[in-house]
Amino acid sequence: MKRYLLFIAVYLLLYPAITRAQQVNDHIFKPAPAAKSFIDFDNKGFMVNGKRTFLVSAGLEYARVPRQLWRDRLMRIKRAGFNCVEVYTIWNFHEPVEGKFNFSGDADLDAFLNIVKELGLYSIVRVGPYYCAEWDSGGYPIWLKFKKGLRVREHNALFEQYVDRFFDKLLPIVFKHQINHNGSVILVQLENEHPQGWGTDMPDDYFRHLQTKALSMGMEVPYFFSGLHHASDPAGDGHLDDAKRPNPWFSTEFWSVWYNQYGAKPADAAVYDRRTWKIIAHGGNGYNYYMAHGGSNFGYTNNDEDAASYDYGAAVGQAGDLRPIYYAFKRASWFSRSFEDVLENSVNDSASYSKIIADTALKVSVRKSPEGSLIFIDNPGKQAITAKLNIDSVSDFNLNVSPGEIYPLVHQYRLNQQVTLNRALTRIYAIVKQGNTITIITDAEQGARLYLDFTVQLAPDMLSPAFKLTGNRLLLDELMSAIDQPKEYMFETGDQIVRVLAMNRAWTDRTFIDESTGQNLIISGADYIHDVKLKGTQLSVETEAPLLAKEQYPKLLYTANKTINLNETVVPAIAPVKPVALSKWTTKTGWPSATTHWTTSANPLPMGADADVTANAWYKTSLKVAATGKYILQVKGNGRGQAFVDGKAAANWKLNEGEVSLNLKKGTHQLTIFTAHDGRDKLAAYIGPLDEVDSKGIFGPAVIKAGGPFIKELTDWYFVKAAKNDDKKGPPAFNTSSYGKYKIGADVFNLSEGYAWFHNVIAPQHTSKIVLQFKSVDENAVVFINGKEVHRHVGWNQPFEIVIDDAAILKNAINLDVFIENYSNEGGIDQPVKINTIGNVPAISGWQMKGGPGSIAGGWKVMPVNSKATDRPVFYRTTFTVLPYKNHTLIWRFNPKGLGHGSVWVNGHNLGRYPEKAAAPGLYIPECWLNAGANELVIYDEDGKKPLQTSLLSEPEASRKKVNIIADIK
Incomplete structure (x- = not known):
């Protein structure tokens, strides 16, 4: 059922309510007047500092990166052409202990945003208070769980009280960095993936409270709720234009790979490259990759789906290494930023270009703006296609489109007031303005046709021989030869120089554009460049290559008017690095010392009740048994448990099984239980009381009884389809001709809304009480015992219990009927239903707990x-x-x-x-x-x-x- 699966394709199965909400509203609230000249938008695009700006954003979390590496990771993002980063401000990272806020060290958000600004990047800040992110408890502090009456993500005074207190510390830092205050923040997201309100939807007073709080504290940049267009392929079928939408199309979570992956898979780069170009080609105005850099779950911050690694298969790996997908993202970034004046102010003009290519296997889409047009030729198939292009007077150009590629052409694009690029039939990697020089970097392999056609207002004063001049038209049309470095072509008209750097894919991957010195330098030949510093006329460039890289390319620097060969020092290869020798191990017991402070309670308390934030807790009590034999200890729990009797190991068990068998001798014993868990649930789509969901350790009354086991799973389920409101009639008579066999976890609704009855028979019970334990139904349930309604339950993945203690009912077979309402996607009884027959047994009292x-x-x-x-x-x-090792970073x-x-x-x-x-x-x-x-x-x-x-x-x-x-x- 709606389990926390590991694959992107089932995301919509996990969050049906979220999906409905984001489809309804993808709007953005306008900026306050004070910020309008700094960040604004219309329905065609974003405007930053008055300039049409395509937002190419990279998701990374400062909470998953040591402070000392923030600048390194952000620089890697910047070098890939990103102009923006998107971050969460995770609550339990900043307030792990109630009332003790941490915004220093690795949690110094102010310092992080200062680096973002220093590097010339924008930022989108997602302030919560819920965060998802495969993070412990979705970011809720553990102490919040123990506030009675608190309900999360709804209009609840107690919850809003603690949110406000957190926001009082958080929001001044965020709002200090708004772009109209000389900072980097251009967008703010309130809440995150809420099941009810996305975009500008505010379904209840909880949303209005968040809005009022943020505005009262000085939020002036545009903002929205929950997110915009979350998906692994957010462009979908490619129709992104919407005349009714008052703002640009933007995806705040474009899932690039997934959190269960480490490293790159061969197909990743091509798959996500195509999905990115679909956004660019079909009217998207920006996107944020989640994640561009995943990082690590340090400490106890992981949820139950991951552990230390949050590599995500991302472009920038967990350790800072660059994957093939990094270079694919870099190409899309620089293209979209080079033509942002088109992409942020365009309409769909595909119909006007429907005849430029005859091969119907290729699809044509066009973005037209006052600055020119971009034509995208899409090959959705698995085979390369060569087709003849017919545009303007050119009818002899054979276009080679690779499988899955979306090939961009440029038509009637104004480079400046003096030069128009009439046609670029060769792929363009980037256009770089360098003073009075415009450098066009092309991307074509050997044998491909290099074709760029210009119109100039003034006759050229200087012209490379490869250009053909006809009137005021300049044509560069030749076959791309094999190159050992980029080919350079140039013309000058009036006070403007246009330079073409013709490269192949190997060279564009190794070409970086540096904006830090104020000169827009182009540096080619390096796998990666880090810092670029200029002191007087002395330029320092720090380059980097993978340790295992063998290919070496000459390093070239292109200024506005020069091409300079950069002479690099050869770094001697180092011998294969051997495992590091570890000294003799020392050890000590993990058993709590006699001086350890313990928290006392009548019943066991859930982990974290003593404010401990780790994944471990110890429990102890004394118990007395009247006779030697086998006993069953029953207590609710979640995680892993180890039981010790009088200091000796007695049993290991999964705590959610609810009981464990112990062999005990007559007398009084000291019972010690060690508990641990592997991560807390991220509580996706959860609304309600926090104290009732995903408790860890052991908790509630604990009982012990000779015999057992007493908890068994109910099998032999049957089901029959039903109609809405059939529960009001009561369950139908059971017969095997109308009912079919049912296996727990199976979907009976074919991924659609529907209703069904589920039937089981419980044998007569010789006990004073039984408890039916439902772990999860999908989505809502009405439970009937012998035809009588006994319980209504709302919500998937939320356990509930039903007590039956009527002796008359227990002595006979019991008909159990469950009416399930499913509202979208799969549904049914998605976790085993168990019956507990231990009956009424006095609880064990006098418990002590020690966390950590x-x-x-x-x-x-x-x-x-x-x-x-x-x-x-x-x-x-x-x-x-x-x-x-000198000149090496070993991981x-x-x-x-x-x-x-x-x-x-x-x-x-x-x-x-x-x-x-x-x-x-x-x-x-x-x-x-x-x-x-x-x-x-x-x-x-x-x-x-x-x-x-x-x-x-x-x-x-x-x-x-x-x-x-x-x-x-x-």
């Missing part, structure tokens, strides 16, 4: 080589030495092979949870957290597994080599 893995201070002993694994949580510690990972579940710290920094759920080659150790010399590594293994198979390995695929090039550009 405990202190690592003191008590360390050398781990014997031949010692056996323990049966309880254990700390392990070792040291290692990492020596820096190191800790491989937890042989361990169970737990956490790893390097020099006090928590790398996150293991085992990984994505196929990352170990836990990433940010290079800024390593010392040049001695380092400490600490493991907390919740299962007591020994670290004998673990290792510290370099990741050559993500490692890099760097060269700094100095050039005189006078």
Whole structure:
């Protein structure tokens, strides 16, 4: 059913209500008058500082990147042609402990936005208070869970009180950085993926409260609710024009790959490249890739779908490495920004160009604006197509379109007041304005035709021989030859110079446009360039290449009037890096010390009730049994549990099973339970009381009884289709001729709205009480016992229980009927229904709880080589030495092979949870957290597994080599 699956294609199955909401409204609230001249829009596009601007945005979270690496990751984004970043301001990252706000260090949002501004990027800030993002509890602080009467994401005074208190700290930082205050913030998102209100929809007073609060605190830039066009292919069928929409088309979450992936797959670049060009070609005015850089879930921030890695298969990898998709995104970025004056002020003019190509396998779409037109030739098939193009007087041009490619042509585009680019039948990578020089970078392989046709107002004063001059027309038309560096063509007319740099794909991938020196420099030949600094006439360029890269290209610098060969120092290859030697392991028990402070309660409390934010908690109590034998301990729970009786291991179990078997001797015992979880639910689409959903650890009354087991799953389900409101008539008579067999988890509605009855028979029970346990129904349910309605439940993925304690009912077979209402996509009973027959048993009282893995201070002993694994949580510690390699950034990972579940710290920094759920080659150790010399590594293994198979390995695929090039550009 609507499970938290790992694949993008089922997103709409997960969030049907969200889908409906965002389809209804994708509008944006206009800016306040104070911001209007800085950021504004009409229904054709965005205007930033009065200029039509295509927003090419990159999603990344500062919460998933160490502060020392913020600038590095943002620079990688900028170098790919992005002009904007989109970030979440995650609540429990900034207020993990109630009333104690953290906006310093890795949580220094002000410093992060300062770097964004320094790099010349814009920002879109999503202030919540809900965040999704595969993040622990969707960003809700754990302490919020224990506020009685609090209901999230609806008009609830208590919830809004704490939201307001958080916003009082958060929003002044965000609004200080609005573009009209000389900052980077151009858009603000309130809430996130709410099931009811997207765009400018405000279905209730909760939305109005958020709006009023933000406006009262000084929000002046445009804003919207929840998001805009979230999808893995947001352009869909390609019809993005909407005359009724008062604002541009923009996607705030264009899912580029997915969170269950590590690294690049062969098809990624082509798939998402095509989906990007569909936006550009069909009237989109911008997009934000989620994620452009994923990063890491440090500490205990992961949700239950991932662990330490949030690599996402993104363009910029978890460790900063660049994937093939990075270069695909770079090409689309620079093209869309080069022609933003067209794309942000255009209409669909496809009908006027319907005859330019005869091959019906190719689709034509056109964006027309006062500045010119862009023609996109789309090959949706799996085979390359060569077709004859017929445009203006040109009828002999063979266009080669690769499978899945959307090939851009340029028609009647004004480069400036003196020069018009009549036709560019060659792919254009970018157009760069460099003072009085306009540089056009083309992208064509050997044997392809290089074709650009210009009109000039004044006769050219200088002309490369390859141009043919006819009147005021200049034509560059020749076959692209094999090149060892870009070919250069140039003409000058009046005070304007037009330069064409003819490249192939290998060269455009290695071409970067730097805007930091005020000269718009073009640097070619590097896999990546980082910092570019100009002091007088001395230019310093820091280049980077993958450690394993073998191809070397000459490095070239193009200023407004010069081409300069950049002489780089050859970086000697380093020998293959061996695993780092780890010192002898020391160890200490993870068992709480006698001096540990415990929280006392009558019944076990959920994890976090003591304000602990980790994934671990200990519980203890004493219990007395009258006779030796097998007993069943029942208590609600979620996560993993280890039971110890009188300090000795007694059982391991999945806490959500609700019970565990213990062999006990007559007498009084000390019961200790260690609990752990692998991440909290992100609570997507959840509205309601926070204390009733996704509790971890053990909680509620605990009972013990001889015999058992007492919890069993109900099998032998049947179903029959029904009509709306049939529940008011009561369940129909059961017979196997009309009812069909049903398997829990199956969809009976064919992905559509519908209604159905589900039937089961419970055998007579010889007990005083039974409890029916429903974990999840999809979506709403009405429950009947022997034809009588006993319970109504609203909401998918929310557990509920029904108690039956009527002796007359229990002594006979019980007819159980469930009426399910499904409103969209799949539906039914999506989790097993269980019956608990333990009856009335006195609860065990006198519980104590202690959250967290405990202190690592003191008590360390050398781990014997031949010692056996323990049966309880254990700390392990070792040291290692990492020596820096000159001009190299080596990426190191800790491989937890042989361990169970737990956490790893390097020099006090928590790398996150293991085992990984994505196929990352170990836990990433940010290079800024390593010392040049001695380092400490600490493991907390919740299962007591020994670290004998673990290792510290370099990741050559993500490692890099760097060269700094100095050039005189006078």
